[in-house]
Amino acid sequence: MRDLISDNEIENYVKAGRIACTVLKEVESLVKPGAKLLEIAKYIESRIHDLGGKPAFPVNISINSVAAHYTPIPSDESIIPSGAVVKIDVGVHVDGYIADTATTISLDDSYRLLCKATKSALEKALEAIGPGIRFSEIGNIVEQIIKSYGFSPIYNLSGHSLDRYIIHAGEVIPNHRDRLILGSFKSGKAYAIEPFATNGRGYVKEGNDITIFALKPNPKKLSKLSHEVREIFERIYEDRKTLPFTLRWYVKEFSIEKLRSAMRVLIDNGLAIAYPILIEINGGIVAQYEHTIILTSRGEKIVTTLCY
Ligand code: MN
Ligand code: MN
Numbered sequence: 001m002r003d004l005i006s007d008n009e010i011e012n013y014v015k016a017g018r019i020a021c022t023v024l025k026e027v028e029s030l031v032k033p034g035a036k037l038l039e040i041a042k043y044i045e046s047r048i049h050d051l052g053g054k055p056a057f058p059v060n061i062s063i064n065s066v067a068a069h070y071t072p073i074p075s076d077e078s079i080i081p082s083g084a085v086v087k088i089d090v091g092v093h094v095d096g097y098i099a100d101t102a103t104t105i106s107l108d109d110s111y112r113l114l115c116k117a118t119k120s121a122l123e124k125a126l127e128a129i130g131p132g133i134r135f136s137e138i139g140n141i142v143e144q145i146i147k148s149y150g151f152s153p154i155y156n157l158s159g160h161s162l163d164r165y166i167i168h169a170g171e172v173i174p175n176h177r178d179r180l181i182l183g184s185f186k187s188g189k190a191y192a193i194e195p196f197a198t199n200g201r202g203y204v205k206e207g208n209d210i211t212i213f214a215l216k217p218n219p220k221k222l223s224k225l226s227h228e229v230r231e232i233f234e235r236i237y238e239d240r241k242t243l244p245f246t247l248r249w250y251v252k253e254f255s256i257e258k259l260r261s262a263m264r265v266l267i268d269n270g271l272a273i274a275y276p277i278l279i280e281i282n283g284g285i286v287a288q289y290e291h292t293i294i295l296t297s298r299g300e301k302i303v304t305t306l307c308y
Pocket of ligand 2: 290
């Protein structure tokens with residue numbers, strides 16, 4: 001593992017962060033009752049391209065008790081319901097350097113406090129981070145702040161280290177005081193901090209909907225599959241490598257039926273993974289805020305996903 005970060009790498013992280021922040025800010029005004037999720041997703045993803053980035057993952061638009069992992073499907077007709085609590089989670093990469101950031105828009109005033117608790121947990125966590133600070137200490141701060149507002153953190157969702165072209169690079173930054181996590185923040189590395197809070201029990205489970213996938217290359221296994229499945233794998237791999245994707249991005253080239261059946265075969269053969277939607281187990285309403293930071297080799301702390 002590298003422990004240093006070059007100026008060029010920092011520049012790419014900061015550029016990705018600025019794009020992500022700009023897009024997230026722009027999209028807030030589009031999140032209104034009746035707005036189509038598909039239109040919001042298309043807007044975000046096309047703006048990322050316009051500003052010189054690429055999506056690090058399909059934009060997640062998660063409503064009410066859905067905490068994460070919903071991106072509109074190609075024929076999506078769903079709209080923002082009135083009074084919804086909407087999480088928008090955007091990932092941008094520039095040459096593989098990823099900025100991961102999320103915000104919550106509450107269309108119901110009674111969830112303002114839930115949002116405030118989550119945002120405050122993120123801000124206090126960011127203030128406390130520095131080289132040598134333990135991940136569990138940050139989890140403790142997140143947990144204490146969210147609980148002080150009378151809510152629960154989501155215990156089985158966490159922040160993560162980032163690496164080039166890798167969103168979850170192995171290290172976990174918990175949203176509670178998890179003493180089993182022994183790691184600490186290191187200079188020269190990037191991290192995403194993402195508290196989730198809920199008025200439910202504080203755990204998510206997998207739902208039935210699957211809208212996000214990623215490939216797991218294995219040439220030997222791939223060579224045994226049909227030409228049609230291989231063609232789809234190769235097209236997506238060329239575009240995404242192992243970064244997450246949505247079938248929505250490929251429906252101009254392949255029919256949705258072919259894409260869906262190829263994904264089933266790839267998953268069954270260990271060549272792809274699915275990310276089911278994550279739902280709060282008690283149907284609690286969920287809020288999320290997220291920023292990406294880098295700790296430079298000189299010990300500076302840069303929040304890449306703030307609009308400066
Ligand atoms: Mn995110
Ligand atoms: Mn993240």
